Structure formats: structure tokens, C-alpha cells
Amino acid sequence: MPKVPIYLDYSATTPIDPRVADKMIPYLTEQFGNPASRSHAFGWDADKAVEQAREEVAGLVNCDPKEIVWTSGATESDNLAIKGAAQFYKGKGKHLITVRTEHKAVLDPMRELERQGFEVTYLDPEPNGLLDLDKFTAAIRPDTILASVMHVNNEIGVIQDIDTIGELCRAKGVLFHVDAAQSTGKAPIDLARLKVDLMSFSAHKTYGPKGIGALYVRRKPRIRIEAQMHGGGHERGMRSGTLATHQIVGMGAAFRIAAEEMATENERIRYLRDKLWAGVSTLDEVHLNGDMQRRVPHNLNASFNFVEGESLMMAIKDLAVSSGSACTSASLEPSYVLKALGRNDELAHSSIRFSIGRFTTEQEIDYAVQLLHKHVGKLRDLSPLWDMHRAGVDLNSVQWAAH
Amino acid sequence: MSYSDKVLDHYENPRNVGALEADDASVGTGMVGAPACGDVMKLQIKVNDAGIIEEARFKTYGCGSAIASSSLVTEWVKGKTLDQALAIKNTAIAEELALPPVKIHCSILAEDAIKAAVADYRNKHEVVSAGYAACDPTAA
Numbered sequence: 001m002p003k004v005p006i007y008l009d010y011s012a013t014t015p016i017d018p019r020v021a022d023k024m025i026p027y028l029t030e031q032f033g034n035p036a037s038r039s040h041a042f043g044w045d046a047d048k049a050v051e052q053a054r055e056e057v058a059g060l061v062n063c064d065p066k067e068i069v070w071t072s073g074a075t076e077s078d079n080l081a082i083k084g085a086a087q088f089y090k091g092k093g094k095h096l097i098t099v100r101t102e103h104k105a106v107l108d109p110m111r112e113l114e115r116q117g118f119e120v121t122y123l124d125p126e127p128n129g130l131l132d133l134d135k136f137t138a139a140i141r142p143d144t145i146l147a148s149v150m151h152v153n154n155e156i157g158v159i160q161d162i163d164t165i166g167e168l169c170r171a172k173g174v175l176f177h178v179d180a181a182q183s184t185g186k187a188p189i190d191l192a193r194l195k196v197d198l199m200s201f202s203a204h205k206t207y208g209p210k211g212i213g214a215l216y217v218r219r220k221p222r223i224r225i226e227a228q229m230h231g232g233g234h235e236r237g238m239r240s241g242t243l244a245t246h247q248i249v250g251m252g253a254a255f256r257i258a259a260e261e262m263a264t265e266n267e268r269i270r271y272l273r274d275k276l277w278a279g280v281s282t283l284d285e286v287h288l289n290g291d292m293q294r295r296v297p298h299n300l301n302a303s304f305n306f307v308e309g310e311s312l313m314m315a316i317k318d319l320a321v322s323s324g325s326a327c328t329s330a331s332l333e334p335s336y337v338l339k340a341l342g343r344n345d346e347l348a349h350s351s352i353r354f355s356i357g358r359f360t361t362e363q364e365i366d367y368a369v370q371l372l373h374k375h376v377g378k379l380r381d382l383s384p385l386w387d388m389h390r391a392g393v394d395l396n397s398v399q400w401a402a403h
Numbered sequence: 404m405s406y407s408d409k410v411l412d413h414y415e416n417p418r419n420v421g422a423l424e425a426d427d428a429s430v431g432t433g434m435v436g437a438p439a440c441g442d443v444m445k446l447q448i449k450v451n452d453a454g455i456i457e458e459a460r461f462k463t464y465g466c467g468s469a470i471a472s473s474s475l476v477t478e479w480v481k482g483k484t485l486d487q488a489l490a491i492k493n494t495a496i497a498e499e500l501a502l503p504p505v506k507i508h509c510s511i512l513a514e515d516a517i518k519a520a521v522a523d524y525r526n527k528h529e530v531v532s533a534g535y536a537a538c539d540p541t542a543a
Contacts, residue, residue, distance in 0.1 A: 308441050310466035314406055314414060334441065345439040382420055382470060384445040384462035385438060400437035401519065 004318040006364045010205075010298060010357030011154055011182060012322055016250065017207040017358070023253040024209065027246035035243045036234065046245045053252025057201065057214055060184060060255040063191040069215045069235045070243055074181035075105040076228075077200035077215035078148075080239065081177045082109040084225030085146050085198060086118055089175065093143030094118045097136070097174075099150070100340040101125050105200075106148050106179055127342045128291035129158035137168055146175040151199075152183040155337040155353055156290030157299025159187055166195030175223065181205055181213075185258030186266065186296040191216060197223045201255075203247070207358060208254030212247035215239075269356050270297035272365050276354060277302075279369030283376055285389070289338055289351055300354040303338075303347040304372075306386040307379040312352060315375035319368055322353045346385070346395070406467050407501040413471035418478050421460045423447040431524025435515045441465060442509065444473045446516035448480060448488070450524055456480045456488055461516075468506035472496050472513035485521050 007015075016024075027049065035050045037043025051065070058065040071077045086096060098110055100122045110120045121139045125131050131149060140147075147169055149160050162178050169176040180189060181202035191199065199216040203209055217223050217238065231240040277300055280286055285305035304312060309323035334348035343351075354368070380386040388395060422445075423430045430449050436442040442465040449458035459477035463470045475496060480488045496502075496510035 306464065308465050308469075310441075311414070311470060314411070314467040345441075349438070349441040382417060382462060383464045384434065384443055385464045387422070387462060395438060400439070400443070401435050401515075 002361065002364045002367050005320045006318060006360075006368065007320045008354045008356060008360065008364075008368065009320045009322055010360075011157070011353065011355035013204050013210065014207045014357055015359065016209055017254060017257060019257060020208055020250050020253040024246045024250040027249050031245070033245070035245055036232070046243075049245055050243055050248050053248045056252035056256040056259075060259045061180075061189045061191050061199070061201075061216065062193075063216055064219060067191075067216050067219050069217055069238045070248055071213045071215055071239055072211055073204070073213040074179060074200045074202035075213075077202075077213050078103070078105040078177075078179055079109050080215050080225060080228050081198040081200060081217075082106065082146065082148060083113065083228055084238075085175050085177065085223070086113050087226040088224045089145045090118070093141075093145045095141050095144040096120045097123065097139050097144060097147040099123045099125060099131055099148075101129065101153055101155075101337045102148065102150055103154055103179060103181070105181075106150065110148070124340055128294075129153060129156050129289075129337075129341055130291055130294060131160055131165070133161065133164055133168065136165060140168070140172050140174055144172070144174050146177060148177040148179065150179040150182070151189070152180070152187055152296050153290070153337065154182050155335060156301045156341070157182075157296045157355070158290045159183070159294045159296060161294075162196060163194060169197075170195040183296070184255065185262050186298060188262075191218075198225070201251075203251035203254055206254050206258050209247050209250040212244060212251045214251065265358060266297045269358075269360070272356050272360055272362060273297055273300050273354075275362070276300055276356070276365050276368060279365075280372050283373065287347055289341065289343065289347075298356045300356075301351060302354075303343070303351040304376050305347060305350060306383050306389055307350050307376055309350050309352060311379055312350065312375065315379060316368075316371050318371060319354075321355075323351060344396075409500050410467050410471040410502075413474040413500075414467055417461075417470065417474045419458075419460050419474065420462065422462065423449050423458060423460050428527060429524075431520040431522075431527070433516045433519025433521070433523055435519050436465070436512050438464065442469050442512055444469065444512055444516040446473060446476065446513075446520045448520045448524060450485065454484050456483055456485070465509065465512075466506070468500065468502050468509040469512065471500050472502075472509045473516060475499060476513045476517060480517060485524070488517050489521055491517055 031045050033042025033046040035046040054065040054068050166176050175197045177198040178196050179200045185206040197218045201214040203212045229240045234240045287303045289301040313323050338348040425432045432447045434445045445462045447460045448456045451457045459480050461473040461477045463473045493510035493514040
């Protein structure tokens with residue numbers, strides 16, 4: 001039996017790869033200089049490490065290192081991109097476009113901009129999670145200045161067609177921001193080819209440390225943003241604050257390893273994910289959330305009908321996973337991503353997200369399949385909805401006595 | 404979030420899972436909650452001629468705290484009269500299971516399930532004992 005709990009929540013965060021940790025440690029106590037200290041070797045060494053890391057990050061996504069701005073994480077990058085671009089370009093228009101399934105780090109800045117007088121269109125995806133490109137094009141107006149569409153969705157793992165969306169935006173003179181927090185190391189990104197103007201990166205989703213990220217800001221053509229953090233003018237005035245050398249070194253090493261190992265690693269991960277899906281889909285009434293083809297190899301999000309998500313998570317406590325069930329948050333609302341796909345409340349409540357990673361073993365997957373069969377069965381034996389389903393009752397026709 | 408041992412115990416060893424014959428005159432069935440909220444509890448009670456609940460069964464779709472609340476309630480109503488069962492308060496359930504604030508609503512739903520089951524039983528019996536079987540709306 002594998003060591004429990006088994007971590008299958010790589011989309012929430014990843015452990016730092018030991019090779020990355022090794023690279024970071026000297027910068028904690030030995031090479032601790034401030035990279036902005038121009039006058040001595042401590043500073044020069046730190047600056048050299050920072051610039052090397054900048055090249056490593058740029059290497060994974062094929063851009064110029066000068067286009068990489070360090071931030072505290074993808075959330076800050078999203079805020080900087082969206083608010084920064086909206087504020088700089090508001091003279092050209094005040095309309096923004098995004099998608100209902102975006103991460104809160106995109107949706108909340110959009111809401112904030114609405115409070116400041118901007119107008120935002122929130123597009124609905126198709127039931128498979130993907131954006132309909134005709135609907136996207138139709139949403140663009142003469143006063144649209146920015147669109148934000150994430151590359152890979154954190155809950156369902158689907159990959160948006162950012163190639164085409166970029167072309168559409170460029171043709172209409174709309175800036176295009178992409179949150180790529182979930183895609184680095186999982187789906188290829190080529191910024192020399194993609195018509196993306198701003199892209200957010202996170203280290204801790206790609207086996208790097210938490211608390212560090214980056215924002216790609218295109219230089220050809222030159223994209224401008226208003227800084228959100230002032231105080232010293234670091235990062236070409238776009239993001240002030242002393243650079244955390246050890247964090248940056250970590251992010252660089254993590255992205256370098258991702259570039260080197262992505263292809264082979266993803267094949268192994270795809271095999272494991274497909275095995276997990278094959279194992280659980282033999283159960284009755286199991287529904288996949290999100291398109292299976294246009295999906296990263298790590299993610300599986302499935303609803304186990306007639307079983308509530310949190311009770312399933314409690315039952316399979318040997319697995320560290322996450323649920324689209326409301327019980328895991330303070331409100332009684334199920335996952336907004338699954339609702340946006342058109343999933344009804346029961347299926348949204350009974351969903352589990354499994355995300356596989358670099359250190360997942362086949363033994364762990366086999367154990368997970370076994371566990372799911374056992375506990376889904378047990379919970380269905382407890383469930384009045386399962387009884388009603390087997391008796392042929394249409395649950396949509398029932399008058400529930402909710403409170 | 405971590406679960407209290409009592410909540411886990413009710414999941415590992417639920418008491419009185421199952422069903423009673425809903426059409427039986429001595430059985431009261433209460434179904435409360437809604438799939439949209441992530442909580443549906445079905446509680447059934449079997450009442451003897453002396454008005455004492457002698458059997459109870461539950462089925463619940465809901466989180467661990469909801470399962471535990473309804474399982475606990477099937478234990479607590481046994482041996483009680485209908486009025487005594489109605490007196491069971493959600494606060495007692497919550498305290499027994501050490502429910503955190505965010506899960507109090509599970510105990511409230513369990514209390515509602517008792518009320519619904521008792522009401523259903525009484526519904527069956529008020530009408531029948533009134534002797535107007537001919538215009539019994541439930542017999543339609």
C-alpha cells in the first residue's frame with residue numbers, strides 16, 4: 001500500500017523539486033545580496049543569478065528575457081496586467097472582455113475595474129469548457145481595450161485556443177492577456193508565435209516555490225502598463241520592490257527543468273491520468289467535466305452522481321484532492337466553473353478534481369481507483385437520490401423542501 | 404478541514420441506514436433539503452400503537468456532518484414519543500457531534516427531518532382517525 005495521504009492535488013500547488021531547492025538554498029545564507037546593490041560583489045552575484053533565472057523563464061516560453069517582470073505570483077501578475085493595461089489604455093476605451101470560468105485572480109480585478117467605471121463582458125464557455133470563437137469575436141466592440149482568457153483552466157484542465165484568440169484580438173487592436181499559471185510545463189507556449197501581449201506565470205504550479213511569479217509584457221509591439229507597486233522603480237518601473245533572489249532562482253530552475261523534461265514527463269502523466277479515468281469510469285453515472293481532448297494530461301475532473309462531493313472527499317481521505325462542492329467553502333454555492341459549464345447543482349456538488357504530477361506513481365493511481373470504487377458504492381448505499389434514480393424518478397421533477 | 408471523530412464514526416459505522424415501507428400506516432417519512440444545496444435527508448420513523456417511535460431509518464445525500472447528523476437522529480428518536488422527538492434541538496445535535504459553525508446547518512436540517520417525518524405520520528393518522536376515509540385526499 002502506498003504512503004497515505006496520496007497527493008493528487010498538483011493543480012493546487014506542487015512540491016518544490018529537490019533539484020530546485022538545492023539551487024535556491026545558497027541564496028538564503030551565502031549569496032544573500034540585494035540584486036539592486038550595484039556597488040559590490042554581493043549585489044553583482046545576486047543580480048547575475050536573477051538575470052540567469054530571467055533567461056530560464058524566457059526559455060520555457062520563447063520570449064526575450066527583457067519581457068519578463070518578476071512579481072509575487074500569478075495573482076499579482078493578473079492584477080498588474082489587467083489593472084495596469086486598463087489604466088494605461090483607458091483613453092482608447094473602457095470595455096474589457098473575459099470568461100466566466102477565469103480564476104478569481106482575473107475575475108476580481110475585473111470587478112474592481114467595474115467599480116472604477118469600466119465595463120466588462122463575461123462570456124460563457126460551451127459545456128465542454130471551451131470558448132466559442134464566434135461569440136468571442138461578437139463581443140469585441142470599438143471601445144474594447146483588453147481581453148483576458150486563461151490558457152489552461154485550473155478546475156477542469158481544458159486548453160483554450162489562445163492562438164486563434166490572439167489573432168482575433170490583434171486584428172481588432174485589442175490587448176490580449178493570458179493567465180498561464182496552470183499551463184507552464186504542461187502545454188507548450190511559444191510567445192514568438194502567439195499574438196499574446198501579457199501573460200501571467202506562477203512558480204508554485206511548476207515545482208517552484210510559492211510567493212514568486214512573473215508577467216510577460218510584450219516589447220514588439222511595445223505594450224505599456226501602469227505599475228501597481230511603486231517604490232524604487234524596479235523591473236523597468238513596472239514593479240517596484242527588492243527582488244527575492246532565492247525565489248527567483250527557484251522559479252528559473254523550475255522552468256528550466258520543465259522545458260527539458262516536459263515532453264517525456266507529460267507522456268507518463270497522461271498514461272496515469274488515463275488509467276485513473278479508465279478505472280473510475282466503469283462506475284455507473286460518472287460524468288467527465290470539461291473536454292477530454294483539449295485538456296492537459298494532468299487533470300481529471302469528474303462528477304459522481306448522487307454522491308455529495310465533500311462526503312466523498314471525507315470518505316477518500318487517503319487521497320488529497322479537491323472538490324467542486326460548496327461544503328468545502330463557506331457558502332452553499334457549488335463551483336462557479338462547473339455551473340458556467342451548465343452542470344446542474346447535483347453534478348457540481350458531486351465533483352472531484354484529481355490532478356497528477358511529477359511524483360505520482362502507478363501504485364498510487366491503482367490504490368485511488370480501488371478506494372473510489374469502495375466509497376462511491378458505500379455513499380450511494382447511503383443516498384436517497386441514488387434510490388430515487390434507480391426507481392426511475394426524475395429528480396428534476398421533484399418538489400424539494402429546501403430551507 | 405478535519406472531521407471530528409464522532410462524525411467519522413457515523414460515516415464508517417452509520418446507524419440505521421435504509422428504508423421502511425413508506426406506504427405502511429405506522430411509518431412517517433420526512434424528506435428535507437434539496438440537491439441544489441448539497442443536502443437531502445430522508446428520515447423514516449415507525450410508530451407503534453402506544454405512540455412511541457420504535458424504528459427509524461435514514462438516507463442522506465450530503466457532507467460528512469449531514470450524514471452524521473441524520474444518523475445520530477435515528478438513534479435519538481428511538482424509544483421517544485412523537486412530541487419528545489419534536490423536542491430534539493439542532494443545538495444538541497451540533498454539540499454531540501462537535502460541529503463547526505459552518506456545519507450547523509446540517510444539524511438544523513436533521514431537526515427539520517424529524518419534524519417532517521412526524522408531520523407525515525400525523526397527517527396519515529389525523530385523516531384516518533377522523534373517519535372521513537371517503538374524502539381522504541391522500542387516497543386520491
